[in-house]
Amino acid sequence: MQKVKFFAGWLACGIVLSAAPAMALDSKNEFAGSEACKKCHTEEYNSWKETFHSKIVQTRRAGILKDAVAKWRTDGKNAGPSVSNATGNPAKMDDVQYVVGSRWKQRFLVKNEQTGNLQFLNKQFNRLTGQWENYGNKNDWDTNCVTCHTTGYRILDVDEATGKTLKSEFIELGVGCESCHGPGMKHLKAVKRDKKSTIFNPANFTVKEQSRVCGYCHVRSENQLYKTSQGTNREDLPAPNLGDSFTASDDWTNWYPDKVVIPGVQPDQPFNKEYGGDLKGLFNNDDFAKANGIYEEAMYHAEYQGFLQSNHYKSGMLSCITCHAPHAGKGRLRKVARDACHKCHDASYTAEKYMPNTGKSADNYYIRSHTFSGTPRQPAKGTAAAAPTMRYE
Template sequence: MAEPPTNADPAVGYVGTQTCVKCHEAEHLSYLDTKHSESMERVDPDKEVSSATYHHDASGNDYEVFRRGDDLIHREIIRGVNGAELARTEHPIVFTLGSGTHGKSYVYHDGSHFGQSPLSWYEDTGKWSMSPGYDVPFHPGFGRKLSTECFFCHVGAVDRKRGNPNEFSILEEKIGCERCHGPGEKHVARYRENPKFTGADNTIVHPSKLSRELSEAICQQCHLQAAGKALRANRDEWDYRPGLPLTDFRIDYQYRLGDDTMRVVGHVEQLHQSKCYQQSESLTCITCHNPHQTVPAAAAIDHYRKICLSCHTDDSCGKPHAVRVADAQNDCSHCHMPAQGTEVPHTAFHHHRIGIHSGATTENEPAVGLSSVLDVARLPEIVRKRCEALAKFQVAQENPGNSNFRDYGIEAAKALIEVKNTGKSDPDATTILAMLARSQGQASIAGDLAGEVLAKELIPSRPRLESLRLLAGLAYQRREFDKAAEYYREVTELQSEPFDYFQLGVAEQNSGNTDAAINALKKTVELAPHHVNAHRFLAAIYQSQGRVDEAGRHSQLAQAHAMRLEQLQQKTLK
């Protein structure tokens, strides 16, 4: 394997796109003409559909989009069984997510955390509708907070404050030069010292000069999101640098059987299944997709057909020329990469398994087992076991009740115990092992493992957060409310979730800290206005204090939200 570019060294710093533009203006302008450059944008109300209403039948909620001065506002109105308004939540929108080709989602910032609007715009239909995953009776509304992982494929760079993936600032709002070419510090220094340098330049990445594996890794960092994923020990997705194997940072897994599912980011697995890919050593993402060139719609058929004909001939197709022209304007992709619906509503993408597609809908085989999408044979066996265990844990968590994955927890626990016994465990693996121990009734072991993570993981990382939450839950079960409150206080400093605030409120009240309990419960209903038990608990506390009006208001809200939730539950059972 060739030596990696020198800017793959983690010590090399990023300089930002505007520094690159000073010498590469033409390249930057060509990039701005592509959709990658529009992956996220600061919202401009003048460019948005800024006056709309939408009723969501499944949840019964109403949504409004409107302007208030220079702000674009998204509002959610929760209505009871009789149509009366129970709660309203609204946020100014700060960013749009997505290029807008098929649609875009919207992001707000509440001062410490980013969150997603439940409403998205779908260009293919020209209408507002629920965001992906929200078109169900029970959805989080504005309660879904966005982590650095959510922004990974949309922004150029983030500042991970103290290592907390839930609290950060965005340093570069668009995907920039350095996401594909690597950090520019060494490159800039070389040409400042010697503006006329003409030799081989290994201070910056040229994707077309990399091996197929390393070139594809640049695209795969965003366009490979399979059934499950595991970060390598002590790695983060943001640690990846162009010119290095993606599997040095994370491993993505797909089901061994029956997973030809269309997904917005399923291109890699599909392409690898294609005979065109398997029988070529050079076919890769940038064969067809030039990140510095936008193909005009009028020229697209001829452009992509020319690429196909670089290997095939006009006679390769079994259909007569006249039929091909009549049926699909002689467009190869129409038959061999047909557009199909994805998991995102109202969105269809071209299938990247280049080949013969019958068009018939076939029933998939059951998803059984996981295998890595990329080749990981070079990695030590213990690394492969650890990563597969983490991926199995993720798949099981995301598919509760699915019988295909009922043994994944036990299998993951066995593998992670083996990892720990080798002395090669890490905070992520230990935390997940602790969570698995608790789920299997091993509270003492779970507590010891989580405590071990807290003692070693001093930054506010995801393992520390999950270990704190686990220890808080165990203390709560033991009715050690002072200790539970202590843990939940730190949890709520690191992440803003209604469940944690509710648990904190109950623990504070049981510890005699009534004012703190009220504040935590008020935050709960701010984040989740439909949280019945938070309203009930607030009503009980206010009643004990003689604050009859406030007690009555929350009692009524609890009853109204409970009736609404019961009605929705009945609808889902029909």
């Protein structure tokens, strides 16, 4: 990691998020923002705008769920959010600046007056049950989850003594075009003959390299190099050098290997090991798993670690985007993941049978395993179909 200066007492994020637009300033002028892609890639852009990638973080006005607003004080059984997690200060719905998520659950961000960053409230809203659940993440969002919730994130300054993130920035809320295709400013400015060489197109790479792009965020890890504002290990993987941002062609699996634990990805961190801390119980490690030699995900956003164990991945047959698509292509509809099995297998191959519900996202919500075992375990109680997302405004 680069040697950096310590700015005493300044723990503020590089962008003042209370006033942050969808596209913020890029100090290195590398990223163009998704809006810039729209001019030449209209179909792809419009399709992406309908995905949850584009809506993972939104302003309160644009994204808060209608039911969450109606039940803010109580769902009839449980009290709604009233306290900020990092500082313990009281908070109201009017204090919410951003919301995170909307498909499975929704969490709420308010300003941390002590650091200038954003912090979570003490409850999350479960869309299936329509009820409030406790949520205890006491770390600033800007210094823990933000790498995968925004586009173009980079750390600008850390405290050398503690590793705490002091200053950072991003260029766009949500998972934008450049999250998967790399910085687009050179592509935007390039003459026609150089267009293809100035952007990352997954179609030009191996299926394992394609999946690695998705794996950057769909993975669980513990970062011992970079810390949150509160001094705990981060859960995301910022780029090794200060001022750099992850780009789609990066092999993040080799970043600072002695300072990060990525179970199942690093050779010395096997799937069948018992991990501690926030990684405790990451994989099913019971007799059934040992007999099959497959350790299904037991927590959410570990899809990449599940997929690495599958014959689909090991044989190089397919990648994440064989079944999933972050947007449609010209003249093609966006893929429906649950229908993908039938392209290669008969009708007996279903997601319900070969992708048992394992990784828990919220009460009553289970994420499907991506290990594709030939002898799948009996699934958990499963995930009911969620109604269409209804936002307040």
